[in-house]
Amino acid sequence: MLTCIDGVIDAPTLAAVREQLADPARFQSGAATAAGRARQVKHNLQGVDTDPQVRGVTRLLERTLWEHPVFRAAARPRQLARLLLSRYEAGMAYGTHIDAPQIDGVRTDVSFTLFLSEPDSYEGGELVIESGAGEDAIKLPAGALVCYPSSFLHRVAPVTAGTRLVAVGWVRSEVRSAEQRGLLFALDSALARLAEQPGDPAAIAELSNIRANLVRMWLDA
Template identity: 35%
Template structure:
């Protein structure tokens, strides 16, 4: 499932991120990727343990964790601390799939990457190119969103970032280990949850159908969850 989440960041959060990134110290993005991806990756990143990355990462993670749409789509169990990148001067990232297992730098443990998220921190008119290209079961999608918006997609997806030929594209990206490992099962639960929310507004939280569907949702979550 590929899902656009509008306004993940508030205007104040977005402006703070942008101001900090404009003054930050950047390093070669190849320093934070695997052996194979290093041949495909041409960008800049904040050092993962830098104060700017840690402080901005907390803002991004809190915004995602408190966003009902993000939570419903990803059912997050563990967040990997968000990272930050910059593409400019032809910078790009060739077609690849994210590593299945990544080390959590703060918990000193490993997690499975189920859900990938990119938060756009530059507006589309500020750069040329730079589309996030995701290969989905329904075809190839090109994503270029307003600053503050996010795109959520399965970590199993092949994806790439087109070259940025003018301007600069700033973004945050991170991974989540979900309580539900299967993308197909997460999609079913997401669709069910969204319909329950609509029926709750149209009917009421105590309506017989809403109570019944809510029970089905939680029983599926109980059956499928990875604890």
């Protein structure tokens, strides 16, 4: 299940993040962190993790994600495996690949891309995700995020002009099954809508109990 979430980062924070990452010297070849076949198809730049500015931005984004209620409902994170800052300049791309089942010893259930560049500031660079329903080409506004099962094949289309800046990461979820996470997210969304309008309190309580029991049944210990 693909889930797009708008407004994960507000405009002032985005501007500050882009300013701190404006210097290309803060990035190095992204191939260093790729494994297996991914190393052959990964052609981008990646934030230098020892750079103080890069580390500061990474910590800020991690904290923002942990505190974001919609991201938490969609991914149900137990642990964040890693968060990387990626930069694509003209001619760069990331060919079709699947994410590693473990990163830094953490199982990867959910992958996500947080867009930091405005979509009209670069050409190409769509995140193309393959699933049983076909392909989805995703290019979201700055500050928006897409998360999807880490088992999906995906690629980044070539950037033909401008610079694409994103944060990518992986989550170990407390609910391992993508289908179960999707059902819980649908329940969370329905309960949130019901809470915004007058309704039957008994029905809302019953749905809340069903949700709680499903979480209890599906939690990955």
